[in-house]
Amino acid sequence: MAKYVLALDQGTTSSRSILFNHQGQIEATAQQEFEQIFPSPGLVEHNPEAIWDSQLATAQKVIRQSGADLSEIAAIGITNQRETIVLWDRDTGKPVSNAIVWQSRLTAGRCDQLKAEGYEKLFREKTGLVLDAYFSGSKIEYLLNEISGLRDQAKAGKILMGTIDTFLIWRLTGGKVHVTDPSNASRTLLYNIHTHEWDDELLDVFDIPRYMLPEVKSSSEVYGETTSELFGAPIKIAGIAGDQQAATFGQGCFESGSAKNTYGTGCFMLMNTGEQPVLSDAGLLTTIGWSINGKVTYCLEGSVFIAGAAIQWLRDGLQIIKTAPEVEALASQVEDSGDVFFIPAFVGLGAPYWNQDARGTLIGITRGSTKEHIARAVLESLAYQSCDVLHAMEQDSDIKLNSLKVDGGAAANSLLMQFQADMLDVPVQRPVVHETTALGAAYLAGLAVGFWQDQAEVTNNWALDAEYQPSMEASRRDHLYQRWQKAIERSKDWV
Ligand code: ADP
Numbered sequence: 001m002a003k004y005v006l007a008l009d010q011g012t013t014s015s016r017s018i019l020f021n022h023q024g025q026i027e028a029t030a031q032q033e034f035e036q037i038f039p040s041p042g043l044v045e046h047n048p049e050a051i052w053d054s055q056l057a058t059a060q061k062v063i064r065q066s067g068a069d070l071s072e073i074a075a076i077g078i079t080n081q082r083e084t085i086v087l088w089d090r091d092t093g094k095p096v097s098n099a100i101v102w103q104s105r106l107t108a109g110r111c112d113q114l115k116a117e118g119y120e121k122l123f124r125e126k127t128g129l130v131l132d133a134y135f136s137g138s139k140i141e142y143l144l145n146e147i148s149g150l151r152d153q154a155k156a157g158k159i160l161m162g163t164i165d166t167f168l169i170w171r172l173t174g175g176k177v178h179v180t181d182p183s184n185a186s187r188t189l190l191y192n193i194h195t196h197e198w199d200d201e202l203l204d205v206f207d208i209p210r211y212m213l214p215e216v217k218s219s220s221e222v223y224g225e226t227t228s229e230l231f232g233a234p235i236k237i238a239g240i241a242g243d244q245q246a247a248t249f250g251q252g253c254f255e256s257g258s259a260k261n262t263y264g265t266g267c268f269m270l271m272n273t274g275e276q277p278v279l280s281d282a283g284l285l286t287t288i289g290w291s292i293n294g295k296v297t298y299c300l301e302g303s304v305f306i307a308g309a310a311i312q313w314l315r316d317g318l319q320i321i322k323t324a325p326e327v328e329a330l331a332s333q334v335e336d337s338g339d340v341f342f343i344p345a346f347v348g349l350g351a352p353y354w355n356q357d358a359r360g361t362l363i364g365i366t367r368g369s370t371k372e373h374i375a376r377a378v379l380e381s382l383a384y385q386s387c388d389v390l391h392a393m394e395q396d397s398d399i400k401l402n403s404l405k406v407d408g409g410a411a412a413n414s415l416l417m418q419f420q421a422d423m424l425d426v427p428v429q430r431p432v433v434h435e436t437t438a439l440g441a442a443y444l445a446g447l448a449v450g451f452w453q454d455q456a457e458v459t460n461n462w463a464l465d466a467e468y469q470p471s472m473e474a475s476r477r478d479h480l481y482q483r484w485q486k487a488i489e490r491s492k493d494w495v
Helices: 048-066 108-116 120-127 137-146 150-155 164-172 200-206 243-250 308-316 326-332 371-397 414-424 436-448 455-460 474-491
Strands: 004-010 014-020 026-033 073-080 085-089 159-163 220-225 236-242 259-263 267-274 285-292 295-304 341-343 361-363 404-407 428-431 464-468
Touching (some): 004 048, 004 436, 014 048, 014 436, 026 048, 048 085, 073 243, 073 436, 085 137, 108 120, 108 137, 120 200, 137 200, 150 159, 220 436, 236 243, 236 436, 243 259, 243 436, 259 371, 267 371, 285 436, 295 371, 308 371, 326 371, 326 414, 341 474, 371 414, 404 414
Parallel strands (some): 004 073, 073 236
Antiparallel strands (some): 004 014, 014 026, 220 236, 267 295, 285 295, 428 464
């Protein structure tokens, strides 16, 4: 009898595998970090073999350690860092280069050029995205241009492209299945979110052969099964969603107007807008949340590139903490940031500013400023950036949030969560299961194979861990937010 669903959560800095039970609780988990490759400032790559090896190793480990019988695992759901792309040889399965990671600014110049040529509106209307290096399209084009002979090989059908979900499924099925889902496809700049297909006009702009692209299936159905040798017996693969959409699903944001914010390497806020796409006037993205049984759910999304990564910078760059959680104790030693503000625009600013040339800014330092103030300013920057995004979202959707569901590594930080509730002036709710990304992928897979009957059953699994009530005076909130916005202006157009 099926007791579990296995979620593969291929994140930006680590691969995780988690076994969930019917209540949506974690039965076993395994995690492995892998190397971040920085060829030059602003560029970020991963070795696809390191992604595969770490993902497979954690999946095998979690099955072994849990003692679960393979027949007890109903299905596998996959969630992944989005926009990151891999190109590989169809026959050998060998990647043609490192994966170009979502964070990489490699193609910023090319995107500027396309904007200057007047392409922004076309992409925006068809894909719901902004023309930015963050998304996959220009990254694929770059590899096709840079690697000698690659475009010809791709045109001859020898090269396949995939976001990480696609690459993993290709490997898991022994090269039998080349698929993705709309949540991932809608992040490529190549997928039309209204007609639900790869768009020839957009493919032409980048000269990307359609043949390279995976088939777009729904987010919840059986795509294939793993080869027997990987785990000892085949397991059905039955759910796919990009990490942020998966987290939205895992948080049970099924109603139009419900929203979640994930505090990981970046910060991502998504609001479910129902069956109609809401196009943004405020620099947000319109994206597909998931598609199930022919019904497509859209979301508005605000992406902040650097969030937890700023805490990592305190650890690795400034070296004023040894581990990320230590930031809470350090920042708690001061009442406030002492008018120090930190803008973590390491790779430019995302929503709602979209300033590729902004850079990190630390401002307001006096003789009295200490590392505690700086730590606090860095921590608070995660909350301020989330405020920027939520305000834009409320403006676009005409919906006022009445609470925010949170998750991700930095959501464990109580000081940050309280400050977030104060700055947003709404309660912030953290569920017991923090691993909502993996949980969402598990739900999508489990729903496809009847392990869970319907979304209502999934909603019942959501349980509150902690709620943070806003307690800051409005005048102070307004003052702090004005200072933040002033600091943002100073960070723009530095490059
Ligand atoms: P990802 O999935 O993007 O790799 P995670 O959700 O695992 O990210 O979160 C890891 C991030 O959270 C890291 O960038 C780390 O710096 C940050 N982080 C982890 N714990 C804390 C904490 N207690 N306070 C603040 N930041 C934290």
